[in-house]
Amino acid sequence: MSEDRQKTRDGEVEEFAEEQASLWRITLSPLAWAAHFVICYGLVALSCAKGLPVESVRQGLIVFSVVVLALIGWIGWRAWRQWDVRETGDYLNQQGKAEDRHRFLGHAAFLLSIISFIGVVFVSLPLLLLEGCG
Amino acid sequence: MGARSGEYGSLRRVDGIGAPFFVLGLPLFLSACSGRQSALDVAGEDAAAISLLFWVMFGAACLLWVAMNGLFFFLSRIRPGQFPDRYVQPLLIGGGILLPTVLLAALLVWGLGLLPDQRAPGDGLRIKVTGEQWWWRVEYWPEGAEAPVVTANEIRMPVGERVEFLLGADKVIHSFWIPALGGKMDMFPGRETRVSLRAERTGVFRGQCAEFCGASHAWMAFETVVMEPDTFDAWLEAEAGDALMPVEGAATRGAALFLSQGCGACHTIRGTEAVGQVGPDLTHVGGRLSLGAGRMGVSTAGFTRWIGHTEALKPEVQMPSYDFLSTEELDDLAQYLVGLK
Ligand SMILES: [Cu+2]
Numbered sequence: 001m002s003e004d005r006q007k008t009r010d011g012e013v014e015e016f017a018e019e020q021a022s023l024w025r026i027t028l029s030p031l032a033w034a035a036h037f038v039i040c041y042g043l044v045a046l047s048c049a050k051g052l053p054v055e056s057v058r059q060g061l062i063v064f065s066v067v068v069l070a071l072i073g074w075i076g077w078r079a080w081r082q083w084d085v086r087e088t089g090d091y092l093n094q095q096g097k098a099e100d101r102h103r104f105l106g107h108a109a110f111l112l113s114i115i116s117f118i119g120v121v122f123v124s125l126p127l128l129l130l131e132g133c134g
Numbered sequence: 135m136g137a138r139s140g141e142y143g144s145l146r147r148v149d150g151i152g153a154p155f156f157v158l159g160l161p162l163f164l165s166a167c168s169g170r171q172s173a174l175d176v177a178g179e180d181a182a183a184i185s186l187l188f189w190v191m192f193g194a195a196c197l198l199w200v201a202m203n204g205l206f207f208f209l210s211r212i213r214p215g216q217f218p219d220r221y222v223q224p225l226l227i228g229g230g231i232l233l234p235t236v237l238l239a240a241l242l243v244w245g246l247g248l249l250p251d252q253r254a255p256g257d258g259l260r261i262k263v264t265g266e267q268w269w270w271r272v273e274y275w276p277e278g279a280e281a282p283v284v285t286a287n288e289i290r291m292p293v294g295e296r297v298e299f300l301l302g303a304d305k306v307i308h309s310f311w312i313p314a315l316g317g318k319m320d321m322f323p324g325r326e327t328r329v330s331l332r333a334e335r336t337g338v339f340r341g342q343c344a345e346f347c348g349a350s351h352a353w354m355a356f357e358t359v360v361m362e363p364d365t366f367d368a369w370l371e372a373e374a375g376d377a378l379m380p381v382e383g384a385a386t387r388g389a390a391l392f393l394s395q396g397c398g399a400c401h402t403i404r405g406t407e408a409v410g411q412v413g414p415d416l417t418h419v420g421g422r423l424s425l426g427a428g429r430m431g432v433s434t435a436g437f438t439r440w441i442g443h444t445e446a447l448k449p450e451v452q453m454p455s456y457d458f459l460s461t462e463e464l465d466d467l468a469q470y471l472v473g474l475k
Contacts, residue, residue, distance in 0.1 A: 114231075118235055121239070122238075122239070122242060125239075125242055125243060125246055126246055129243065129246040129247055129249070129250075130246060130249055130250065131250070132253075
């Protein structure tokens with residue numbers, strides 16, 4: 001996958017194999033968001049129901065949130081480079097060629113990373129603003 | 135509504151088909167803002183925080199509505215034609231992503247910031263409320279108390295003090311809500327939730343169950359009486375005492391009927407043989423402002439109606455209708471109960 005920026009134009013077959021990875025990659029940010037959501041809600045509910053130390057759980061989840069945000073940031077950065085709009089000046093990549101598919105998937109992954117980042121921030125806010133089980 | 139009729143005078147010139155509806159609807163709409171069960175007719179610190187949030191959101195929503203429709207009007211009627219390309223990107227990113235994200239984040243932080251206050255520790259008095267189908271079991275725990283003062287279907291609290299409510303439920307989920315004083319809080323069987331309220335002015339405010347809990351959910355309400363601290367203390371002391379003994383004929387006959395008809399299997403009247411726990415404590419039922427958890431006012435006629443037609447007044451209620459009792463018997467019971475101040 002490291003040859004993202006390498007403009008391989010020598011054969012659809014090779015390119016397509018790489019595109020499968022890229023196709024999978026666009027789901028990474030939303031997956032991280034979903035996992036973060038489930039883990040936060042699940043753990044807090046569990047520790048409140050079972051009387052576990054919710055304060056340590058809260059602090060742990062704050063650290064976890066920062067890690068997830070960094071992960072999404074990194075995925076987003078990679079996607080931004082794959083889109084490479086500054087270099088190519090092509091926003092939409094409508095040509096249907098292998099390179100366009102490649103760049104378009106970068107574009108999609110980049111936008112999905114933005115929304116996932118915002119989602120994770122929103123899910124994390126209660127961790128910062130609320131304490132205890134209520 | 136009458137007092138507000140002046141408010142639509144200036145709106146008469148609104149044109150179009152919506153105008154009559156608007157003009158007729160507005161006073162109705164506004165009249166809903168005041169009253170003893172309105173979150174906008176604020177009587178407590180917590181309700182004030184919520185209504186400020188509401189008005190800011192409402193104002194912002196109006197602004198947004200005017201801005202969007204203004205823009206639409208401008209682009210479709212005043213300056214139709216091609217929208218300059220260079221504005222597209224900033225408008226999409228600024229108006230479509232940045233602005234909503236920032237606004238929603240700000241509202242989220244504000245809203246979440248209100249929550250800890252709604253659970254702030256109280257000044258001493260704790261009131262334990264249990265949601266039953268379809269009434270409220272109430273226990274007062276003043277600071278340092280070892281046993282509670284048990285009553286039902288009414289909340290009294292001192293003005294200016296933060297009172298902590300410990301909430302629970304019997305069989306199904308209910309929700310405790312006094313809109314004029316603060317936000318609502320769900321009540322769960324087997325789990326204690328908390329909400330704390332600080333009333334800022336005396337008065338009578340209506341509370342209502344805010345979570346569907348069965349056939350008579352809509353009839354599950356209560357009165358909240360906010361009193362001066364002295365008056366409250368005196369009231370609580372009286373409430374802690376046993377029931378008054380009936381003195382004259384009808385009420386004495388009523389007291390005997392109460393026991394012979396088996397009412398005491400479900401109801402407690404302290405100082406008598408009635409110690410039932412199924413239904414509300416009736417020790418001071420005559421001193422309440424409402425009967426049947428907000429179903430109607432307290433009066434002799436009210437008691438007769440309640441005892442004789444319970445199931446008609448509250449669908450699926452657990453108390454049987456005593457429609458087989460004679461009018462005289464019902465009246466005796468009513469005389470007895472109304473005297474339990
Ligand atoms: Cu209900």
